[in-house]
């Protein structure tokens with residue numbers, strides 16, 4: 001029996017219990033399993049297995065709410081929490097925009113298989129994959145570190161009006177850094193639905209090759225350089241564009257850098273950005289945390305700002321009242337949000353783009369990118385694990401890492417080419433994005449390092 | 452969960468581990484209670500009212516680590532979890548270059564708890580929410596330029612039980628409380644922000660008295676007015692200038708450029724794939740000039756009220772107070788039982804901590820503070836010819852060796868000829884860690900010294916969150932590179 005079947009029946013009993021306290025009840029249950037093996041300095045250093053459950057219950061009365069969260073569905077544990085949640089209602093202000101939530105919608109999701117009692121990979125299988133990668137590095141006198149993880153997650157949503165939705169997904173990630181004794185490093189990663197689909201040899205080879213290419217780096221002056229950002233370096237741009245630029249709440253409150261610009265051209269005409277949970281690299285939830293169907297959104301089309309994510313409440317504020325299925329759990333402090341962004345691919349492969357470039361920096365990925373000015377989405381971070389100078393289509397030497405500080409809105413206006421290859425990757429501060437490589441006419445560097 | 456059941460579970464887990472013949476084992480049972488109440492633009496926008504209980508079992512078998520966790524305390528599941536941890540350790544043992552060796556630690560049978568005056572979970576919702584509503588109303592003030600106003604409080608109680616195969620049995624109860632208020636303002640063109648007391652909240656160990664002591668309501672009008680003043684303030688001048696850094700920002704500067712840089716696991720390369728390594732390589736121990744003679748950094752998980760104050764870390768090690776940097780010279784690293792021997796130390800510094808029960812402990816910062824100096828803030832300002840004073844964390848970014856950093860703050864004040872001329876907007880500065888601390892020319896005295904909490908330090912894969920505090924007094928630096936736009 002899958003754990004999820006048990007959880008679903010416990011959630012249904014919890015619904016009945018909660019309904020004896022409040023008329024309207026929402027329940028979401030999130031279940032996650034993660035098995036992860038970590039290696040560093042050519043040995044396995046950490047190896048963990050976790051299984052967590054979080055149930056979140058919202059009780060509502062006349063536009064006022066109370067909530068509780070627990071990792072147990074045991075009535076003995078949840079009853080006192082539920083009573084506290086009901087007590088909060090007494091002191092909660094009435095939300096004048098309290099929406100009507102979808103009723104009696106049942107999502108029959110084909111991808112829901114339940115999480116089972118364990119993930120595919122037993123620890124010995126993960127160790128075997130890692131050992132062969134470490135041996136390759138050792139044979140070339142290189143040091144490696146990284147992770148191999150197996151993750152599965154399930155979401156179960158219930159509303160007292162009869163809405164019932166369930167969804168689960170799996171992901172396996174291999175990520176590795178390789179360096180020589182002087183610290184010249186390379187990095188590569190892959191995320192697939194399961195461990196069997198990961199091409200370990202390929203990832204291992206890319207990281208090793210990048211590390212070797214990183215030797216004898218030259219120091220460059222801080223100024224603007226034309227760049228090719230590999231897909232992994234593009235995720236950080238999308239994270240902040242999403243968080244700041246596609247924030248519907250900021251837009252409605254007139255504090256968005258894209259305020260009053262719906263329908264206007266805001267990015268380069270090569271840029272198309274979608275939110276698409278059906279994209280094969282995303283495989284996101286088909287519903288949102290209010291039980292609405294998650295629609296595919298065209299946020300940017302040929303550089304024109306077309307739409308924003310909506311939940312029930314914000315749909316009334318800026319649209320025809322129809323949610324497009326991007327709610328986070330009500331009352332959602334930050335408003336609706338896109339969870340499955342995709343920067344649409346271009347026509348040439350990354351290698352073709354590199355082959356056609358002259359005097360460009362090729363950048364593997366970025367480190368600790370953070371928002372320094374929301375007014376034009378200026379971000380700052382450093383390059384990492386492979387910066388190379390390309391002349392006449394060939395990498396001629398490595399370059400020491402640098403700090404960049406630049407506006408995402410400006411960068412997505414100086415696009416020269418977009419690659420046809422896309423990857424799924426999270427940014428340094430999280431999120432998951434499907435992104436291609438970008439060739440930009442300039443990225444502003446503002447600081448140097450010694451390595 | 453009944454106390455007897457907890458104690459029985461500890462004993463059962465250790466019994467199974469001993470029977471299995473592992474080299475070492477420990478179990479941590481953790482019960483977390485959390486509450487967050489947030490009011491934004493007149494509405495209750497976030498409610499956390501949560502309980503979470505489970506356990507993690509850590510074993511060394513065949514010289515390698517294994518870790519498994521579960522929320523189910525039935526004896527059969529404890530047995531399964533131990534088996535899984537051993538199975539994982541056996542897999543880890545397929546590629547180790549040396550057997551895990553733990554630094555010796557006395558056996559402790561003890562109980563430790565945060566002292567507090569008012570149990571924050573017993574304060575009524577009415578009282579807590581009235582404080583938030585009335586404060587948020589002052590922040591908003593029906594001013595159309597105030598686009599978003601918020602006030603939240605956050606309390607947590609962590610009850611943990613630890614047992615090791617060596618015989619230690621430790622019970623700890625940690626209580627912490629904190630809050631933040633803030634506004635986001637706009638005149639239709641740009642947006643600015645100001646928060647109080649610190650931009651991701653100010654927290655201390657203690658009860659509801661901590662929140663009352665922050666005086667949120669009393670500081671709401673000033674916070675709002677400072678934000679509004681930024682809408683007409685000139686941009687921060689750039690170039691190399693003198694810089695005075697106030698409380699919470701200086702705490703983050705210490706956190707990022709000293710705290711993470713001196714974590715021994717980073718130094719040894721074990722975090723290389725994500726958080727990164729450190730420029731403070733092993734050669735530097737005991738001799739590296741990290742900063743000027745004013746730089747005295749003290750690690751102390753025994754001090755009152757720190758977020759990383761505890762009787763014992765998650766290795767069961769009782770922490771002590773020690774210098775990480777003394778008069779500018781780097782002394783030693785933050786360690787755990789596993790790694791201490793790498794730097795020739797025979798005892799752990801007590802820095803191994805995990806988030807909750809579901810994660811394995813890793814090296815985390817203790818409370819790490821800058822010792823107070825002997826100046827007053829007024830003297831530091833009076834002594835400044837052409838400089839900027841900054842406050843309020845807005846942006847932080849530092850490279851993977853903790854070497855090149857850039858920070859942005861909410862507000863700056865231009866100082867000319869020893870006097871504050873007025874506020875400036877969007878201040879930011881950048882530097883190279885040892886050069887920057889080398890330019891520390893003055894630290895304010897104890898009167899100005901405060902302990903600032905960092906509630907959200909991320910590290911590790913899978914990612915874990917940890918809390919710690921940094922004590923700081925306003926400090927002055929000569930010649931810091933300010934601004935990025937003209938760079």
Ligand SMILES: [Zn+2]
Nearest residue numbers: 706711908909
């Ligand atoms: Zn941190």
